[in-house]
Amino acid sequence: MTQVLVLFDHLDAELTGAQKELLTLASTLGQVSVVTGEASPGDQVAVDGVGTVYVPQETILAPDAGLVDLVQAAVEQAQADVVLGSDMVDSVDVLARLAVRIDAGLITGAVSISGTTVTKSVLAGSYITTAQPIDGPLIATVRPNSVQAETAVGHAPQITVLPVAPSSSVEVLERSVLPTSGRPPLTEARVVVAAGRGVEGDLNLVEQLADELGAAVGASRVATDAGWVDHSAQVGQTGVIVSPQLYISVGISGAIQQKAGMQTAETIVAINKDEDAAVFEIADFGVVGDLNEVLPQAIEEIRRRRG
Ligand SMILES: Cc1cc2nc3c(=O)[nH]c(=O)nc-3n(C[C@H](O)[C@H](O)[C@H](O)COP(=O)(O)OP(=O)(O)OC[C@H]3O[C@@H](n4cnc5c(N)ncnc54)[C@H](O)[C@@H]3O)c2cc1C
Numbered sequence: 001m002t003q004v005l006v007l008f009d010h011l012d013a014e015l016t017g018a019q020k021e022l023l024t025l026a027s028t029l030g031q032v033s034v035v036t037g038e039a040s041p042g043d044q045v046a047v048d049g050v051g052t053v054y055v056p057q058e059t060i061l062a063p064d065a066g067l068v069d070l071v072q073a074a075v076e077q078a079q080a081d082v083v084l085g086s087d088m089v090d091s092v093d094v095l096a097r098l099a100v101r102i103d104a105g106l107i108t109g110a111v112s113i114s115g116t117t118v119t120k121s122v123l124a125g126s127y128i129t130t131a132q133p134i135d136g137p138l139i140a141t142v143r144p145n146s147v148q149a150e151t152a153v154g155h156a157p158q159i160t161v162l163p164v165a166p167s168s169s170v171e172v173l174e175r176s177v178l179p180t181s182g183r184p185p186l187t188e189a190r191v192v193v194a195a196g197r198g199v200e201g202d203l204n205l206v207e208q209l210a211d212e213l214g215a216a217v218g219a220s221r222v223a224t225d226a227g228w229v230d231h232s233a234q235v236g237q238t239g240v241i242v243s244p245q246l247y248i249s250v251g252i253s254g255a256i257q258q259k260a261g262m263q264t265a266e267t268i269v270a271i272n273k274d275e276d277a278a279v280f281e282i283a284d285f286g287v288v289g290d291l292n293e294v295l296p297q298a299i300e301e302i303r304r305r306r307g
Contacts, residue, residue: 002030005054005080007071009062009090011038015047017188018086020149022142023047025113029082034157035074037067041159048154052078056164061175062090066167068097073162075102080137082116087141088187095139104136111146111243111264113138121243121264144188145243181217186233189216191246194235194262196220198251198272198291201228205295206250212302218242218262220252236261251291254279271295 004026008019015023026032033052034045037060045053054074060066071094075083083098085091087109099106111128112119116138118131133139186192193210195203197220210217219229221236235242237257247265252258254270254277262268263282270283271294280286287294 002081003078004030004032004082004084005071005074005078006032006034007083007085007091007094008034008036008038009067009085009088009094011036011041011044013042013044015044015151016185017149018088018142018144020047020151021144021147022084022086023050024150025142025147026082026084029113029115033074033078033080035071037061037064037070039161043156046154046156048152050154050157052158052160054078054160054162056166057161058165060164060166061172063093064166064170064172065097066164067094068101069167070162070164071095071098072101073164075137077160077162082113083137083139084113085141087143092141095141099139102136104139105133107131107133107138107140110140110142113140113142126263143241143243145190145245183210184214184216186216186218186235187240187242189242190244191215191248192218192235192242192244192262192265193248193250194218194220194252195223195229195250196252196258197222197226199223199228200251201226203228205291205299208299209248209250209295209302212299213246213248215246215248216244218247220255220258234261249279249283250295252279253277254282 006022027049035054039059056070085095107118109120110118120129191213193215195206218235219233223229224231224234237260241261243264245266247262247268249270268283269285270279271287275288
């Protein structure tokens with residue numbers, strides 16, 4: 001049977017949506033095991049279908065290069081045919097280094113995998129390509145929101161401690177948890193409300209709409225460069241790529257560099273006062289109007305329908 005090893009580059013008290021998606025996808029490919037740098041994982045890894053969890057002797061956190069040693073040891077131990085990680089910087093970093101070490105390839109940005117065939121969405125969502133490993137195991141990173149996560153609580157998996165320690169070449173001096181907004185992480189959110197120059201520095205309405213919808217707040221580069229929104233919220237070519245079920249673009253013109261980060265969203269709603277704005281070329285629904293008039297009505301209607 002195909003052995004599938006899933007990398008969790010970090011482990012919180014609960015699995016993230018992206019981690020559940022990885023397990024769901026992995027279970028369609030073969031027998032699933034997990035490797036994580038957390039030395040003492042808890043109940044969160046007791047997921048139906050996960051047989052073994054490989055851990056180090058001492059916790060190893062990204063960007064410690066010891067994570068590569070750990071994953072390599074787990075690949076050997078599990079005799080993995082497939083290695084999956086999330087398409088986020090830490091996992092891509094670890095798996096790229098692993099690929100070099102074991103003389104294999106790495107396929108990033110996967111949106112689905114069947115057997116050893118990986119489907120990718122490329123060139124800002126304009127093309128779909130398929131790829132296969134030529135030699136060695138299939139190593140791929142999967143974009144969040146590509147798979148419908150379906151995991152169930154299972155028996156506690158077997159924990160296998162591998163003789164791997166943190167790298168001595170890097171010392172992490174301090175870690176601090178970023179303040180959270182209570183909203184879902186941008187790259188994993190099923191709904192994103194994004195603000196552009198049109199909001200003129202006032203995020204109030206965009207945040208209200210986001211909170212009504214349980215959405216993450218994204219932004220154009222103009223909005224982040226102006227300091228209205230943190231840079232981590234920038235969507236686009238030089239920001240993050242999102243693929244939510246619903247992307248609501250507010251006061252954003254739809255430049256090619258913005259589209260590069262959001263046009264694979266399942267449904268795009270654009271609110272812009274300029275009917276010729278480029279964003280309407282890719283929008284499924286468009287509202288031509290002033291966001292200061294449109295958003296309060298949308299928020300009120302959502303609240304009314306919720307009763
Ligand atoms: C190398 C490079 C990389 C880049 N990377 C990125 C990237 O990653 N992400 C990104 O977003 N951009 C990126 N850009 C910048 C990009 O080219 C655009 O300049 C930027 O996306 C424009 O942001 P915007 O749509 O918010 O602003 P504008 O283009 O100024 O558009 C503002 C829009 O708001 C509308 N509007 C104004 N007032 C209202 C109102 N009251 N109600 C409704 N609508 C209103 C206007 O009609 C207009 O369409 C990059 C550029 C370069 C050169």
